[in-house]
Amino acid sequence: MFVSTNWLKQYVDIDHVSINQLAEDITKTGVEVEQVFPPTIESEHLVVGYVKQCEQHPNADKLNLCQVDVGHGETAQIVCGATNVAEGQYVIVAKPGAVLPGDFKIKKAKLRGETSEGMICSLQELGVDEKYIDDEFKDGIYVIQDDVEAGQLAAPLLNLNDSIIEFDLTPNRSDCLS
Structure with missing residues (x-):
């Protein structure tokens, strides 16, 4: 199962924890973190x-x-x-x-x-x-349809600054699917 850290932040305050520490803490609770995918792009440029x-x-x-x-x-x-x-x-x-x-x-x-x-x-x-x-x-540049202004950072707009956590859920932990 894949979980977006941007989505998780809507429910839990995890801003003070690094993504690797978060993965380690979750694994200690009994839900194994399989892999952490860092943000695709995080650039002020x-x-x-x-x-x-x-x-x-x-x-x-x-x-x-x-x-x-x-x-x-x-x-x-x-x-x-x-x-x-x-x-x-x-x-x-x-x-x-x-x-x-x-x-x-x-x-x-x-x-x-x-x-x-x-x-x-x-x-x-x-x-x-x-x-x-x-x-x-698919065959050209991406034209932004949202209400934006020149100079604002594009990575958060496209959710490219999101880390993804992959969980390895075992059959006995169906509670983690909800």
């Missing part, structure tokens, strides 16, 4: 961005040059190859310094002669399994 402008890249047919408000009065120029990126969207931006799953480090780069100060992300690039992604976002 992963934020909500607002695409203020999106134009065709001057030196590439399949790339776009986007001006993205990343909050706090900062605008980043980002080169994006997604076909569904457009002006007026709220998107997930990995700013330089972010580390995505697979130890993929985001840094400032030049793409076809234009500076890119980050990356507009798809859910797959953030480590979300494809079976959990709506069809409209």
